[in-house]
Amino acid sequence: MSQFLNSTAGDIVLAMADKIVENRSYLSEIDGKIGDGDHGVNMAKGFGMAAQRIKGRSLSLSEAMETLGNVLMTEIGGSMGPLYGIMFSQFAEVLDGVENIDPATFSAMLHSGLDGIQSIGSAKVGDKTLVDALSPAIDAFDAAIADGESFAQALEPLVAAAEAGRDSTRDLVSKIGRSSRLGERSRGVLDAGATSCAIILEALARGAQGRLQN
Amino acid sequence: MSQFLNSTAGDIVLAMADKIVENRSYLSEIDGKIGDGDHGVNMAKGFGMAAQRIKGRSLSLSEAMETLGNVLMTEIGGSMGPLYGIMFSQFAEVLDGVENIDPATFSAMLHSGLDGIQSIGSAKVGDKTLVDALSPAIDAFDAAIADGESFAQALEPLVAAAEAGRDSTRDLVSKIGRSSRLGERSRGVLDAGATSCAIILEALARGAQGRLQN
Amino acid sequence: MQRFINDPDQVVEDTVKGFVRAHADIVRLADNPRVVVAKTAPVAGKVGVITGGGSGHEPAFIGYTGKNLLDAVAVGELFSSPTAKSFHDAIKAADGGRGVVCLYGNYAGDNMNVKMATKLAAKDGIAVATVVANDDVCSAGPSERDKRRGVAGEIFMWKCGGAKASEGASLEQVRATAQRAIDNCRSVGIGLGPCTLPAVGHPNFSIEPDTMEVGIGHHGEPGVRVEPLKRAAEVARDMCGIVLDDHDLAAGTEVAVLVSGLGATPLNELYILNHTIAEEIEARGLTIHRTYVGNYFTSLEMVGATLTVMALDDELKRLLELEVHSPAMR
Amino acid sequence: MQRFINDPDQVVEDTVKGFVRAHADIVRLADNPRVVVAKTAPVAGKVGVITGGGSGHEPAFIGYTGKNLLDAVAVGELFSSPTAKSFHDAIKAADGGRGVVCLYGNYAGDNMNVKMATKLAAKDGIAVATVVANDDVCSAGPSERDKRRGVAGEIFMWKCGGAKASEGASLEQVRATAQRAIDNCRSVGIGLGPCTLPAVGHPNFSIEPDTMEVGIGHHGEPGVRVEPLKRAAEVARDMCGIVLDDHDLAAGTEVAVLVSGLGATPLNELYILNHTIAEEIEARGLTIHRTYVGNYFTSLEMVGATLTVMALDDELKRLLELEVHSPAMR
Numbered sequence A, B: 001m002s003q004f005l006n007s008t009a010g011d012i013v014l015a016m017a018d019k020i021v022e023n024r025s026y027l028s029e030i031d032g033k034i035g036d037g038d039h040g041v042n043m044a045k046g047f048g049m050a051a052q053r054i055k056g057r058s059l060s061l062s063e064a065m066e067t068l069g070n071v072l073m074t075e076i077g078g079s080m081g082p083l084y085g086i087m088f089s090q091f092a093e094v095l096d097g098v099e100n101i102d103p104a105t106f107s108a109m110l111h112s113g114l115d116g117i118q119s120i121g122s123a124k125v126g127d128k129t130l131v132d133a134l135s136p137a138i139d140a141f142d143a144a145i146a147d148g149e150s151f152a153q154a155l156e157p158l159v160a161a162a163e164a165g166r167d168s169t170r171d172l173v174s175k176i177g178r179s180s181r182l183g184e185r186s187r188g189v190l191d192a193g194a195t196s197c198a199i200i201l202e203a204l205a206r207g208a209q210g211r212l213q214n
Numbered sequence C, D: 001m002q003r004f005i006n007d008p009d010q011v012v013e014d015t016v017k018g019f020v021r022a023h024a025d026i027v028r029l030a031d032n033p034r035v036v037v038a039k040t041a042p043v044a045g046k047v048g049v050i051t052g053g054g055s056g057h058e059p060a061f062i063g064y065t066g067k068n069l070l071d072a073v074a075v076g077e078l079f080s081s082p083t084a085k086s087f088h089d090a091i092k093a094a095d096g097g098r099g100v101v102c103l104y105g106n107y108a109g110d111n112m113n114v115k116m117a118t119k120l121a122a123k124d125g126i127a128v129a130t131v132v133a134n135d136d137v138c139s140a141g142p143s144e145r146d147k148r149r150g151v152a153g154e155i156f157m158w159k160c161g162g163a164k165a166s167e168g169a170s171l172e173q174v175r176a177t178a179q180r181a182i183d184n185c186r187s188v189g190i191g192l193g194p195c196t197l198p199a200v201g202h203p204n205f206s207i208e209p210d211t212m213e214v215g216i217g218h219h220g221e222p223g224v225r226v227e228p229l230k231r232a233a234e235v236a237r238d239m240c241g242i243v244l245d246d247h248d249l250a251a252g253t254e255v256a257v258l259v260s261g262l263g264a265t266p267l268n269e270l271y272i273l274n275h276t277i278a279e280e281i282e283a284r285g286l287t288i289h290r291t292y293v294g295n296y297f298t299s300l301e302m303v304g305a306t307l308t309v310m311a312l313d314d315e316l317k318r319l320l321e322l323e324v325h326s327p328a329m330r
């Protein structure tokens, strides 16, 4: 199969939320090294709250993402509220009205999310932010599809690139956000946002794969 | 010899000050258990300051004691300023004009000091204060003299009784001063003032003995 | 010790110097550098109002010097009464010809030094009246109120006494009003972490993790008992219980509430306590007229908080409202 | 954790509740419980003045709500920007018909949320002007001032902006004055001990005994470098060096000085620092017009202090002097 149903895929967001809540302490710990140590707390609060509202309602993926985007935007604040908020709102907008999600739609969704993030946050690859995970992941997915790989196969390089992008932040000096004030002292540790972004992308990819293989 | 010269005995106060300064941390530590931990600091400051003013001036014992009393009264504050201040001022007053200090004068001096302390502080034996060292020491000295012991000999029971009095405070519940607010919790540790008083009395006794044996 | 100090033996000197520099529009030093005087003092024809006490409680005592509050403050070493001389010099600096009231806390050293200073002032022909604060409930039983320590209730005593003096009252009237103010106060302190006298270099005593000291004083003394550390709401209820059970106020009584940090407790935690304290006080049928939350009376870097509740009458309310201009209270 | 809290996830809720109870004469909550509003707001015909930011800095930001200061404050989670919705609600609560100025600190989250709130307010027909505080010298080089964090200088920005609005100035005038106020500020922070987000349960980073973090922020972030802990006088001189070298003020310039504790540093240590700070500032030929010393802008229970120096002109002096009535400043 090279597409999956939007209408029955809302639970992917629940699985994603579970992963984020699971990694609450880990994400805060990473943020604490060069930020203010609240990334896991912020993320778990937002994703946990959204999961509460999604649970048991058998939403479509676009509806679930819209709920998540709204919760993040209006109730979370911080940097993650607007950044992930706009990302999921854009994801939802692209998927809205789509019955079957194919690789082209999926790619369009990812691009729109990245655009949203960059429109309000202006981060580029190399600035040591979540963009370092998101942007190469999208590129890897697009390249794999262009190389003729299947939707499900193309999600593997997406996950791998997100992880490599996350790992690349370790050697970067932060250029944006709270940690950018530390200059050289910000080198040597992972970026918290890139880490959560890799978790989100992996949950998204595994959720899609599960539905593609059915 | 049953008396010693007032005029050349001022150095006794210096020796006393040395002992107090030496025991600075110890006295604060004891005070910290049931008080506010500053007894050694307060005492070392007062006695040290007085020693500075006495040193090299070959004062009489009464003059040195007057200096010490004044420094304590006017520059130290706390409880020790007035209490030991009045004690040494009273000591000095009794010795003032005396050429040779004999057992009767020495006893009168001690009594006057104790009276001074009780007139402003109202502590009785058993209240867990310096009075628990001072009062039995005076009694022991008076008893030994009444028993016909020499001045030098009678100073031994004085020192021993001061130490026993100090040790007796361990099992007392504080009735007066800062530690009295702790009730039963004040039992089980020495009283700081009784400890410093035993040090003062021992220095005084040893100084007098040194001069009596010459 | 992770502290901003120079010489451990110069903490008080350095503090007072930096304080006078910061607030030179309100205070000055007397010739005696251990006496802080309001720039407005002495006010001819006004009863002088002074206090004094050990240092390490900043902004108390010096921070309450100023218009309609204290005319002069005698400054002691850390946690140690000022000398009789300093109390005496504060009395002289505050004397506007109608006598001076000395409003201080119930500590052995202060009692003795004030007594001596009063005698010295009498020789100068200055009439001195005294009020001894004893608002700290845990420091002695109800039958021994005269043995209790003075703690943050002193601030209300100074505020009301200072205002009364500014209204032109006589020495006896000021004394009586300040006495009523402190009689109407009850306080309690909870300690979560000890403090260190810089000259000593280590804390007096330790507070084990997950425990708290109930009935703690303002001088790094241990409390009257150790209890497991509870949630803020429960701590607040315990504090109210201790204070209000001893206070025994009729329903409908108006009160002023003071929640003070002990030095190293951040303000947000004091507000968290205040939330439940206010609920609890109102649940007992009392009416909160005014609340003060902040580091009003501290104990070096001790972690903890105190609660003071003062019962009000019309006069005390009026005196509490009179505007003041001091470093710690405006 | 030896702290007065209830649920680690409810710290902000509980703080705001206890705050509003304590200061009900000055502030109220908007329908949105994350927006604190001055009881005087909105003032018809006056430019509204708001701010917002993460919690854990008490008395900032909420404590500066009140007459002639801030009309409304958006409240974020601990160390986390308020939502766009809360900024938007604060704007609405402050709007008196002449527009609203939002005076906030330079943090990614705040920048984004304020931008979104401004768009939402535009839809309501409310003109919003913004000023972004960037007074923290160590957070970026002089050529990148727009990257610097906003820290305690925000208080001067609020004070001057609030006063200007109360004088009846236009939105553009208030914006320009607040901008000048913050442009005239330079700040530095020194950390001696870290803080712990209650929901995290352990500090972000540790500060080794006998070391200090220079250039620390207000959010438990490490500083830009670690140095051996020095005597207070040397620390104070270093702080002045960092601030004044960057500031480069002409001799004779009048300045306002703010020495703030970070939450767990007792007031006496701040006065000790101030003593040398004042000496050092005057040694550079500057004149200190006014000094503020206290816990004005904190970082939970962090041990440390910040120094802010604002260059004054006649207008800023006048605005600084205008009386205010807020919980943190009167």
Ligand SMILES: Nc1ncnc2c1ncn2[C@@H]1O[C@H](COP(=O)(O)OP(=O)(O)O)[C@@H](O)[C@H]1O
Pocket: A031, A035, A036, A037, A038, A039, A040, A042, A043, A078, A079, A080, A083, A117, A120, A121, A122, A123, A128, A129, A130, A131, A176, A177, A178, A191, A192, A193, A194, D079, D080, D081, D108, D109
């Ligand atoms: N402008 C930006 N664009 C993209 N990501 C950003 C930006 N600013 C910050 N981030 C991401 O935000 C993460 C920190 O998030 P979080 O700790 O939740 O917020 P805060 O920094 O407000 O405490 C960083 O690790 C970084 O990846």
Ligand SMILES: Nc1ncnc2c1ncn2[C@@H]1O[C@H](COP(=O)(O)OP(=O)(O)O)[C@@H](O)[C@H]1O
Pocket: B031, B035, B036, B037, B038, B039, B040, B042, B043, B078, B079, B080, B083, B117, B120, B121, B122, B123, B128, B129, B130, B131, B176, B177, B178, B191, B192, B193, B194, C079, C080, C081, C108, C109
């Ligand atoms: N009223 C009193 N009479 C005699 N001794 C007293 C009295 N009050 C206190 N003391 C003594 O003072 C000692 C404490 O002295 P110090 O620590 O220097 O003063 P403070 O209690 O003011 O800190 C106690 O150990 C006790 O022996």
Ligand SMILES: [Mg+2]
Pocket: A031, A035, A036, A037, A038, A039
């Ligand atoms: Mg963070």
Ligand SMILES: [Mg+2]
Pocket: B031, B035, B036, B037, B038, B039
């Ligand atoms: Mg003591």
Ligand SMILES: [Mg+2]
Pocket: B036, B038, B078, C054, C078, C079, C080, C081
């Ligand atoms: Mg003491």
Ligand SMILES: [Mg+2]
Pocket: A036, A038, A078, D054, D078, D079, D080, D081
């Ligand atoms: Mg944050």
